[in-house]
Amino acid sequence: MKKRWLALCLVLAAALGALSPALGAEGETPVDLTLNGYALEVPALASGGTTLVPAEAFLDALGGPVVTSYRDGKPLSGGVLYRWGEDGGYTLTVQWYDKSFSLTPGAAGAELRDGVLWVPLRPLAEALGLTVEWTGQVELSYPKRRVEVDSLKDLFLAIAPDTEIVLKRGDYSFADLDPKELESIDSPYFYVDYDLFDTELGEWGLGTVYQVVIRDVRDLHILAGGCRVATPWAYADVWPFENCRRVKLEGGTAVHDVEPGYCTGACVYVDDCADMELSSVVLDGSGIYGLSANDSRNVRLANAQITHCTYGAVALSGCENVTVASSHIYQNEGLFSLFSLYRCAGVRVTDCLIEENSAGSLASCDGSREVVFDDCTFSSNWFGVVNEYGWQGSGGAVFMDCSAWGGGTFPE
Numbered sequence: 001m002k003k004r005w006l007a008l009c010l011v012l013a014a015a016l017g018a019l020s021p022a023l024g025a026e027g028e029t030p031v032d033l034t035l036n037g038y039a040l041e042v043p044a045l046a047s048g049g050t051t052l053v054p055a056e057a058f059l060d061a062l063g064g065p066v067v068t069s070y071r072d073g074k075p076l077s078g079g080v081l082y083r084w085g086e087d088g089g090y091t092l093t094v095q096w097y098d099k100s101f102s103l104t105p106g107a108a109g110a111e112l113r114d115g116v117l118w119v120p121l122r123p124l125a126e127a128l129g130l131t132v133e134w135t136g137q138v139e140l141s142y143p144k145r146r147v148e149v150d151s152l153k154d155l156f157l158a159i160a161p162d163t164e165i166v167l168k169r170g171d172y173s174f175a176d177l178d179p180k181e182l183e184s185i186d187s188p189y190f191y192v193d194y195d196l197f198d199t200e201l202g203e204w205g206l207g208t209v210y211q212v213v214i215r216d217v218r219d220l221h222i223l224a225g226g227c228r229v230a231t232p233w234a235y236a237d238v239w240p241f242e243n244c245r246r247v248k249l250e251g252g253t254a255v256h257d258v259e260p261g262y263c264t265g266a267c268v269y270v271d272d273c274a275d276m277e278l279s280s281v282v283l284d285g286s287g288i289y290g291l292s293a294n295d296s297r298n299v300r301l302a303n304a305q306i307t308h309c310t311y312g313a314v315a316l317s318g319c320e321n322v323t324v325a326s327s328h329i330y331q332n333e334g335l336f337s338l339f340s341l342y343r344c345a346g347v348r349v350t351d352c353l354i355e356e357n358s359a360g361s362l363a364s365c366d367g368s369r370e371v372v373f374d375d376c377t378f379s380s381n382w383f384g385v386v387n388e389y390g391w392q393g394s395g396g397a398v399f400m401d402c403s404a405w406g407g408g409t410f411p412e
Contacts, residue, residue, distance in 0.1 A: 028046065030043070145163045198233075238268065241269070272296060294316075307332060355377075363396060
């Protein structure tokens, strides 16, 4: 591998000073960072016209944990690999894809204090191959590898960090996919999950039904416009994601090809993920939930449709900062709750048309902050109650600039 060694000017700040400008050096102000449009949760400071970042925190946010092959234990591309000098020194060696260099304290007046290494952002980012722009905040971008596929197998084979996958228009079913072929592939970015209930045989984990879980990947974009992706199994999720960061699913229909009322899988299931964007998707076809998310943050569903669900449109547990925007939620009948929240905060439904739904409650809140409905229109719905509280219930539905027409019961 070709190595390029880069000595960067390192500037020091105390860790607490990075988190709170009042505790930082005089004249330093916080700066927001984005990567390909997603906010990076890195404490950055502007100091004398230079943006400074804590090196380790920035590298972790950029690449996430280094993922290794399950067969030979070798690091795979996509994660930032960094290590301090083996002699106990403070030289930090960084490797990302074909880039390799060192950050050396002491050059050009650099300092190290309190064990926190701060570095000028621009030379570090450009050494990694990122583009840096200033628009009142620092906007970083990194190109994605583009892959076009025409089968579910090839789609899963293509999953990797910094990748854009275009699925050819058409109908796709997991019934047509051989899971054994996927199992033979050494990829850490998906796995075949057989721990599902077979409704025909009436037992769990027989290996007769399955779902394919996308996991441990970051900066992935799947374009599925004009596609219908279906599962024939009631207990399977169509698009399950686990421990992913900065992933976007755009376009297409996710559906269960089973008789309505007998499905318990979700159209999209998100577990332990952050910065997930679901755009212009149709979540349709007897799914227990359209969107189900667990222990996730910064999840956005926009310009979408949610219909024909059997338990609820959206179910959230342990989530923060979830937005449903500019979407059509319709013809979900006989639900428990249209929106179900358990220990969540920062849930917002904005500019949505909510019509022809029926449920025991509009919002079920257990130990959660309120769900805010902002500029939404309700039409021809029936809800037994507006809010249903669990034993730790603390939130409820809040309405801002909402309207109702076409009959039905509007939450009072």
